[in-house]
Amino acid sequence: MIHSREEITGDLRLTADVVVVGSGAGGATVAKELSGAGRKVVVLEAGRHFTRADFDLRMDFAFVNMYWYGGQVMTMGTPMFLLPQGKTVGGTTTINSGTCFRMPHRVLKKWHLDFGLWEITDVEMDLYYSAVEEYLFVQKGDKEVMGRNALLFLEGAQKLGLSGGILSRNAKDCEGYGVCCFGCPSDAKQSANVSYIPDAVKSGCEVYTRCMVDEIVVKGGRAVGVRGKLLDPELDVPGPALYIEAEVVVLAAGALHTPRMLLVQGLCNSNGQVGRNLTIHPCNGTVALMDERLDNPKGIPQATYVDEFMDDGIMLEGGTTPPLGIVMGAPFKGRRLAEFIREYPHFGIFGGMLSEHCSSGRVIPHPRDPQRHLIFYNLKGEDRRKFKFMTELMAEIWFSLGAKSLITPTASFPEMRPTDLPEFKKLKAKASDYMGVSAYHPLGTCRMGSDPEQSVTRHTGETWEVENLFICDGSIVPTSLGVNPQMTIFALAMRCAGFVDDRLEELAGRESRKPAVS
Amino acid sequence: MLRIVEDTVRSITPHILGVGAVEELPEADPQASVDFMNGWLEKGIPEFLIVTYIAFLALNLYSLIKKGRLFPRLDEGAQAELMENLYEAKGMLAYQLLYFISSPAMSSYYSRIDVQKLLGFDIAALKEESERRLVTRDGGPLPPRDSAAESSSGEGER
Numbered sequence: 001m002i003h004s005r006e007e008i009t010g011d012l013r014l015t016a017d018v019v020v021v022g023s024g025a026g027g028a029t030v031a032k033e034l035s036g037a038g039r040k041v042v043v044l045e046a047g048r049h050f051t052r053a054d055f056d057l058r059m060d061f062a063f064v065n066m067y068w069y070g071g072q073v074m075t076m077g078t079p080m081f082l083l084p085q086g087k088t089v090g091g092t093t094t095i096n097s098g099t100c101f102r103m104p105h106r107v108l109k110k111w112h113l114d115f116g117l118w119e120i121t122d123v124e125m126d127l128y129y130s131a132v133e134e135y136l137f138v139q140k141g142d143k144e145v146m147g148r149n150a151l152l153f154l155e156g157a158q159k160l161g162l163s164g165g166i167l168s169r170n171a172k173d174c175e176g177y178g179v180c181c182f183g184c185p186s187d188a189k190q191s192a193n194v195s196y197i198p199d200a201v202k203s204g205c206e207v208y209t210r211c212m213v214d215e216i217v218v219k220g221g222r223a224v225g226v227r228g229k230l231l232d233p234e235l236d237v238p239g240p241a242l243y244i245e246a247e248v249v250v251l252a253a254g255a256l257h258t259p260r261m262l263l264v265q266g267l268c269n270s271n272g273q274v275g276r277n278l279t280i281h282p283c284n285g286t287v288a289l290m291d292e293r294l295d296n297p298k299g300i301p302q303a304t305y306v307d308e309f310m311d312d313g314i315m316l317e318g319g320t321t322p323p324l325g326i327v328m329g330a331p332f333k334g335r336r337l338a339e340f341i342r343e344y345p346h347f348g349i350f351g352g353m354l355s356e357h358c359s360s361g362r363v364i365p366h367p368r369d370p371q372r373h374l375i376f377y378n379l380k381g382e383d384r385r386k387f388k389f390m391t392e393l394m395a396e397i398w399f400s401l402g403a404k405s406l407i408t409p410t411a412s413f414p415e416m417r418p419t420d421l422p423e424f425k426k427l428k429a430k431a432s433d434y435m436g437v438s439a440y441h442p443l444g445t446c447r448m449g450s451d452p453e454q455s456v457t458r459h460t461g462e463t464w465e466v467e468n469l470f471i472c473d474g475s476i477v478p479t480s481l482g483v484n485p486q487m488t489i490f491a492l493a494m495r496c497a498g499f500v501d502d503r504l505e506e507l508a509g510r511e512s513r514k515p516a517v518s
Numbered sequence: 519m520l521r522i523v524e525d526t527v528r529s530i531t532p533h534i535l536g537v538g539a540v541e542e543l544p545e546a547d548p549q550a551s552v553d554f555m556n557g558w559l560e561k562g563i564p565e566f567l568i569v570t571y572i573a574f575l576a577l578n579l580y581s582l583i584k585k586g587r588l589f590p591r592l593d594e595g596a597q598a599e600l601m602e603n604l605y606e607a608k609g610m611l612a613y614q615l616l617y618f619i620s621s622p623a624m625s626s627y628y629s630r631i632d633v634q635k636l637l638g639f640d641i642a643a644l645k646e647e648s649e650r651r652l653v654t655r656d657g658g659p660l661p662p663r664d665s666a667a668e669s670s671s672g673e674g675e676r
Binding site for chain 1: 533534535536537539540542543554557558559560561562563564566601602604605608609610613616617620621624625626628629633634637638639641644645647648649651652653654655
């Protein structure tokens with residue numbers, strides 16, 4: 001059952017085999033696998049539970065209700081990136097674009113060579129990916145519904161000889177309502193809130209919403225439960241206490257909150273690795289003014305991609321947004337803004353993602369509020385050049401398709417006409433020159449590895465320092481994946497669930513071997 | 519919300535949106551900007567609230583220096599002139615200031631169903647359509663699977 005906050009009037013005290021903190025790609029998968037195996041699972045989610053009936057296609061409703069801090073999560077550094085993260089049942093899967101990629105083989109090779117993760121094999125991962133893909137109906141987007149914008153951009157790229165294609169997505173019978181990031185109104189997107197969580201609940205899993213975990217309870221070097229507070233239904237004001245006693249604790253609060261929780265308690269950090277090694281995918285977008293109507297955002301917001309420079313860490317992926325998303329990043333105000341947005345039906349919209357990079361960041365708890373985090377991230381070295389190159393590449397494609405002008409995220413060159421491109425290319429790439437940029441896919445802040453000095457968890461997801469404490473979310477992914485990570489998080493969580501189940505077996509065996517006390 | 523911030527949000531809204539210049543777009547609602555800002559800041563982080571307040575106070579300071587009065591007390595022409603100066607200003611500081619002071623007006627206005635419809639995004643109609651279409655995990659035959667594994671390997675087509 002999914003319990004709303006309103007149902008619970010007093011303190012919440014429960015006992016379970018496993019308590020899972022977080023209901024996103026990692027937590028939901030673990031919950032479904034373990035409850036399906038007959039384990040008693042309790043899931044704690046900080047956000048509220050929304051269904052398709054609640055999803056009204058409004059960006060403002062989604063940001064205020066389903067994103068952490070009303071969508072105001074920013075990195076500190078140059079430039080500052082908006083790093084939106086889901087805070088609702090299903091986590092970020094509920095508000096992402098649904099893009100599905102398997103991790104490229106070369107990335108797993110790097111995990112083997114650099115992190116000694118030889119136990120994770122291609123063959124094994126392929127099996128997990130296949131299972132997840134089948135379960136989530138992963139397939140290429142339907143050209144009939146994806147909208148003109150996506151296909152036009154792909155045509156332009158292919159005309160220039162650039163490699164690209166149609167993205168695979170976890171969507172079934174998608175009609176292209178254009179609002180994946182604000183909650184799918186038809187339940188076509190198979191985010192965790194409509195797939196893993198309902199199936200976990202069918203198997204007896206109990207999901208509690210509006211729960212904020214303050215403490216992982218550790219006794220004798222073993223995790224034995226969590227303590228925290230129930231939040232007010234609407235505002236993040238703490239209310240009654242919660243205490244869940246469990247054989248195994250699974251942290252799946254994502255790559256920002258999982259390390260925060262550990263750092264607040266000083267757990268698993270004797271090597272100083274918790275919260276470090278943060279990778280994100282810095283993104284920028286372009287808005288092109290076309291002659292023809294493209295009628296965004298109706299269609300699939302992220303439907304096609306250009307991967308010509310994937311090995312250099314650059315992916316272009318669609319990213320249409322409603323008018324509000326455009327005006328927020330537009331370099332105009334006043335009359336010019338109104339004249340600009342009037343042309344919205346003629347806008348071509350596409351995004352670029354720095355998918356592999358040399359920059360990395362760090363997450364720490366907020367010094368005055370341990371329930372929040374600070375994220376430090378600077379765009380360094382070659383990444384600055386690549387970030388600018390993404391805009392150049394998108395400009396080449398849009399102008400080849402006849403775009404009259406282009407809005408860029410570059411403060412010193414916010415608007416570009418076809419004849420301006422050579423001048424734009426001459427600009428020095430400066431991190432401080434970007435505005436209104438966002439980033440996605442935080443990973444790596446509790447990375448797994450074979451060396452306890454360099455990693456936080458084993459390949460199983462169990463932490464080196466606290467027995468029965470597992471981490472099953474993006475924070476264990478040790479490197480940037482070069483692609484959108486949700487499939488890898490689902491697959492790794494499925495793998496981790498097996499090890500949690502083994503541990504529960506082991507604990508049951510230990511228990512049964514204990515001499516009876518008279 | 520501080521009274522001066524609230525008054526500034528109200529008086530800045532028509533200038534930021536500039537919708538009077540475009541016939542098709544409906545009039546701005548300054549009070550809606552104030553209401554939106556209250557709701558949004560309540561859900562957000564305290565730093566965002568502080569920075570937003572600072573931005574509005576900075577605008578008033580700029581107004582005092584340039585025109586000798588707080589922004590809401592200027593006549594419309596003087597307000598417009600001041601805002602034009604800000605739009606012309608270069609650099610990240612001006613950009614950041616404009617970002618924070620314009621967010622409430624833009625967010626509330628461009629979230630409106632009527633405004634979005636005028637721009638071609640009819641969310642009411644789409645919502646209605648989506649309600650007629652129940653997608654269930656076990657409902658009916660699956661659409662054909664066109665090699666998801668192959669397409670998700672990251673290898674594109676040329």
